Amino acid sequence: MEERLVVIGGGPAGISAAIAAAELGAPVTVIEKNAYLGGRPIEENYASLTPYLESAEEVMGRLIAQLTSFENVDVLTSSKVVGASRDHAPFELDVLTGSATSKVEAASVIIATGFTHFDPGRETQLYGYYEFPDVIALQDLEAMLKEGKVTRPSNGETPQRICFVQCVGSRDRQIGNEYCSKVCCGVASKEATEIKLLIPSAEVFIFYIDMRMYGYWENQIYWPAQEKHHVQYVKGIITEVLPKDGKLLVRGEDTTMGRPMEVLMDLVVLSVGMEASPGTRQMAALLGVKQNKYGFIEAANSPLDTVSTSVPGVYAVGAALGPSDLEDCASSGGLAAAKAVRDLHALA
Amino acid sequence: MPVGGNKQAAGVTELAEAIVTSPLSGREWDVSGGSSRMLHSRVLTDYSASGFAKIAALEGGNSLEYCFGCGKCVPVCPVDLVSEYGPRKIHRAVQTGLDLFKSDELWKCTTCGNCLRVCPKEVNMIEVMPAVREVAMVEGTIPDELQQIMEKTFRYGNALGENPRRRPAWTKGAGVDVRVLASDPSPVDVLFYVEDYWSFHPRGQQAAQAFARIMTSLNVDFAILGAEEKTLGDSQRLAGEKGLFEALMEEVIDVLAKYQFNRIVTPDPHGFNALKKVYPKYGHTFEALHYSQLLAPLLEQIDFQGSLEATVTFHDPCYLGRHNGEYEAPRKIIEAIPGVKLLEMGRCRENSYCCGGGGGGMWLDGFNANHLSERLSERRVREAAATGADILAVACPYEVSRFEDAAKSTGNEGLRVMDIAEMVDIAMRGEDWRS
Amino acid sequence: MRIVVAMRQLADLVEELEVNDEGTDIDREFVKFVSNEWDEAALEEALTLKDELGATVTVVALDEPDVDQTLYAALAKGADRVVKLTGNDPDTWVRSRERAQRLASFLAGESFDLLLTGVQAADDLDGQLAGILGSLLEVPHAAVVVGVEGSDSKVRVIQEMGGGLLGVSELDLPAVLGIQAAKQTPRYAPISRIRQAMQTGEISEHEVELSDASAQVKVRRLYPPESTGAGATMLKGSPKEVAAEIIEIIKSKGLV
């Protein structure tokens, strides 16, 4: 069996890594647990991608088409890596496809198993994600936006007052996620913009601790959301959500005014952060790769080598390394591909 | 005895135990002790973008919404130092339900421009405020005293409500001949646009006379419009009366078209701003100079008969400095006067404090007395006095009377307020400034 | 309710008034003319009634200097229609009697419920307009009015009777009222609105021919009053010095 470069995970980071490796002439196998490629954006029905608001399906579709056009790329969908050994090759992976198992020899492995959305049922506030139908999370709204119809789940009506609550599940010692999830400020601003485009009469608020718009996202997403689409940013996070007269009463402190605030909303969107996905945790364990306390894979030589792990020949990309936006996913994918192809040549 | 005005009874009630109830949730908030000073609803419930939408619909009104709350504007806002103000606070207040169109907050801004200087989002209160004020004026929510100024300006062509025929009255005491174009319409180099306060205010008239003497001694070929002059009305525009400004402009243009001149020189930075920045937008372009810009290059020719012997501090007029970038000309003049030592205040040049007269503030002292802990001019005078200077030099006709009043009310009678033209004139004629 | 407001132009008292060569009138050539301030109160009251009850407001004025400005301002403030009566010499002194006759001639062809005008004008040598006009039109009238409440067939008016006493009465409509003060300060008409009115609004003109002008008082001469008596002792000096003197005077009377 030919020694290949194996990418575990067919999301934006994994595909980017596979394409980059294929472009360098390496034979690549992509192993994807779903029956389709595309990762979170496809799995969670994202409407569009941040920051350019392009359709997730189109962008990912282009990427997938590019990937599958390479003759030296094999894609194994509905497949999981269930075992790994270093007996015969640098790596020998047991892959379960449906009920059939096979072995894939890999010169090096790129873990691209991504993240999972924080479960708002775990948050320490009283947002009532599972109690109130009109409290939803970013990805729930994405799915609605993809359908082109934002409604109140409770009654199907078009919401006129919508707010986002930032930092749900992030930056919270009590939950154990002290880190910032990086993308939620941008994603919330993007979704807020999309709501305004869909329902121009709606009033959309974003309650935040501080807006974390790094780099160009500031003027790509945040400023247009505020200046062109009239999204209202309010500094001060929501502490609790209560039902009131068929609506939701959000309560918190308006920190700039130094006064308590209580506002009625039709729809509350929790800007949930990122956590390490089960796949990331499992692959890390399987390959013996060191994880940080949050379950994400730890880059061994940060900051200037962001993709190498504690195990030589194993690389991690994208959100498997921690909260990451798409641009970071693509960048880390390319870097891991280059390093993995180098390993391949070294073996040859 | 509270009579008139909108002065509120002092709202500070500190109760050992106090509870306020949310109108929305019915939840009770414990505000006992020091924080019980806001016993009316503490809870903010009125959040909306609609306030911005109404403002953004106005020409120049859209940028208020751009504020992202960085707060840079507040410490440089001259009004905030004597009240709760600043664009960030206005932005937040509008977001939490303030109807700016009907609010007293609308009239506090002096359009000094210091917020725009530092604003990363370019929230332009110099456009926002006049646009909103214009609507408020149409809706009839304009402070009494401002309404009267507008009526006087419309009726008489000057904000003081003086008989327009008395405009050239100041020339009688100048001691030099001042040509009035109506009676001698031959071409002239400098059209001296005297503006309201130099024409009519007794202290302004003294400065006008001083300036006429200086120009005469420098052999500047100049003339005035006399009774035909009307105010350029820039402050009326910024106070919200764009229509009045435009009406005045048409009349001004008609009068100017009658005469030949090379340049217009005015002592009023507000009029200067109108000629330099606003008139061209309507297609009327003139070579406009602030009087300090005319004098500065000619100073070497002045044969000073005496020496001023004084320490002087200079107040940059907002509309000369920040709005039009001229910081050097008045300083050059001051420093050229023999015996003068210039002491700068901490806030000067780009960051100069405002006298409170711009954007209609000149005519809102009564209104503002109910809103500000002290006048801006009073604060500025104390800054000037703190330099230890003998003279507070000014280069805007609004300021002599504003600062003289403030010097008295703050107990700084020892600080003399003088126009730079008066200072040059005194030294030129060898007089003693103390007499 | 149909309300007519009679307004007029008057020499601006900010001006130095001079007497003409004949000594019988002010020299009108260089005087600035402005709207009579009580007429402004009458207009405000009419517009307030319009806001409250729904009414049409017609403003009518004789042809006098700068009257167009007053009429356009009235349009800008909310008057529905403005009428300029021509036929008089705009440069002469129109006395109250003649003014009333001219207005009455126009009003003969108008149906109205209320006519409001200023209680007086500074040159009312021969009486105040409201009374004369009411008499000519043979309709009830009241002057020095400080409150108006309208209904369909009657109007309730509050008049000042001196010493703070207020007289309340009810008049049949139509009625003529001389307004002393409106419920609120006359509203402001932004210049942009006035200019808009100048462009889009229309002053309708109506010529009035008087067949028999009533007898007028004969003015022998007009002259500035001589200073009577000694007048005041003028205090000189700075505000500080004058203030000290004033306080001395008050103290000398055992006060303060």
Place this chain on the structure above:
Amino acid sequence: MSVDVLVIAEAVAGEVPDVTYELLGKGRELSDGFSGELALVLAGEPSPQNLFGAADVLYSMSGMEAGYCAPQWEMSLGEVIRSAHPKVVLVSTGTVGIDLAGALATQFDGVLASYVIDAVMEGGSLVVTSQLYGGKLLSEVEIDSFPAVLSVVPGSFASDVGRVVGEPRREVIDVGGSLSSAKGIAIELREPDSSGVDITAAPLLVSVGRGIGSKENVELVAELAEAMKAPLSASRPVIDQGWLPKPHQVGKSGKKVKPTVYLAFGISGAPEHLEGMRSADVIIACNTDAKAPIFEVAHYGTTLDLFDLVPELTDQVGG
């Protein structure tokens, strides 16, 4: 003898104002000139103290409703004039005069002169002096056709002659029957609102006029009044603009005051205002217009800007 001069008593609530006696005095002089009788017309019955001895005839308008209603008064006075045929009708430039002088002159095709401050007979003509343009000019008018109605500025004539005690002939004009055809009815008389402030009793008054410019600025003078522990009073324009409530008003339609010291800021001195305060012991006036009529009655004056002077006074009083 026929009635030549008729004086209208502007007594609405019973009390006869000073000016009625002034008019009686002047009326006596004029009627002597005509060698005719002097009559007074009064609504209702005279009280025992008011015997109007200067007049030869006293007309009582009876049957009138209490209160004041211009059409009723016009009808009643019309009856009296028709009956008396006076050559000259004297009324004051108060509400009744402003209401009815013009209407009566029109009705009887007579000549009217307003704001009269003097009237004398010259030959067969009546020569009348009126104030115009707020007292800035005077006009001399010759009247030789009658009836003539003169509406007189209060305070123009002495009132002592008119106060002579005597018993004029009484004539009652009962209008009760025809009153129902009047196009108006009196509803009530409202007493002055005197709540809060009494400006009539204070020995020192701080008074403010139109020159204050705005409601907001009134505060400035209010501070001085407070410092001087004196009530704040005002002239008509300040009240009309709503800058101060009515009980603060000094003047014809406000209160008559007679303090020891009257401080007037920004008050030009319209006749109606002077009527209310001219009998103060000491009047100190501050007005930038040196020609303001207030300086005619003031004892001390200054043309300083009140905005300069008032804060200075407040300071010095406070300190």
